[in-house]
Amino acid sequence: MSLKGKYALITGSSRGIGRAIALKLAECGAKIGVHYYKNIDAANDTLAKVRERRSDGFIVQADVNRTDDIRGMMDHVKSEFGKLDIFVSNARPEIPEFYKPPMEIRVEQWQQAINSQATAFLLGAQLAAPLMGRGGRIIAITHSPGARSGSWQPWVGMGSAKAAMESLVRYFAVALARRGITVNSLSPGVIFGAANLVDGGVLVGLPPEVQQAIKSWHEIGWCPSRRTGTPQDVANATMLICMEESNWMTGQIFYVDGGASIMDPVFPLEIQGAA
Ligand SMILES: NC(=O)c1ccc[n+]([C@@H]2O[C@H](COP(=O)([O-])OP(=O)(O)OC[C@H]3O[C@@H](n4cnc5c(N)ncnc54)[C@H](OP(=O)(O)O)[C@@H]3O)[C@@H](O)[C@H]2O)c1
DSSP, X not given: OOOTTOEEEETTOSSHHHHHHHHHHHHTTOEEEEEESSOHHHHHHHHHHHHHTTOOEEEEEOOTTOHHHHHHXXXXXXXXXXXXXEEEEOOOOOGGGTOOOXXXXXXXXXXXXXXXXXXXXXXXXXXXXXXXXXXXXXXXXXXXXXXXXXXXXXXXXXXXXHHHHHHHHHHHHHHHHTTTOEEEEEEEOSBOOSSSTTTSOGGGGSOHHHHHHHHHHIIIIISTTSSOBOHHHHHHHHHHHHSGGGTTOOSOEEEESTTGGGSOTTSOHHHHTOO
């Protein structure tokens, strides 16, 4: 499958899922804008790996909590590429920036979540679309369980922010459909990459016993495919959405979770016959 001649910007592609997406799209021939926040070395390393895949691109710094930075990032894309075909809104602040339960979260922490997800997507899509022609792709990386449930208490800020982001995806999908641009959300399940913070995704920073508990939960059957995901699983799905053949799929949330989101949490596994 080819993305030759396409230009992509992936926010948060210095590390984790964003980096895997950048490398997959590069492998398919797209030129890549590698966005980072603080880790310039990781961003340069992503770009070097993009070049190893016989593609090219550039790195660009921005804090997605700041609207001026987002404008600067898009200006940079315009001056480097002159156009854009794929915009993936993936960056997310570090967990301590927003991780507090409903009765404790401070307004500044709430704003970190909302600004980095909803406002950044709103402005990013508004600025990306004019750079796109027919066949353009705008993709929001969400976490849909957090956006619709209420059980993971310290996720209230990010869950609410992802819910707003998913809603924006539907509105932009309608707004841009006649221009041939699709807008979708992609919702990864639990993702563990290599055991380092550059390639692993945020969860590899959890204490080992917590990581193991999450993995065991998936393996006993709460994920029908009996495993957690990898950044490459998410990158592969992103690549499929970017293909020309996906041009009639818009406004959707695509779950990339081995089936975890279709499990019924009300009954124990033994009763469901899924153990
Ligand atoms: N990991 C999972 O299990 C999982 C599951 C579902 C959904 N997701 C979603 O997938 C996306 C990526 O998650 P991940 O685990 O791969 O993330 P990660 O490994 O923690 O990487 C975060 C990325 O965001 C950038 N970033 C951090 N703060 C920023 C800021 N203020 N402004 C701009 N960029 C900033 C980082 O740049 P620097 O390297 O420069 O710091 C880095 O590139 C997120 O939207 C997350 O909600 C993840």
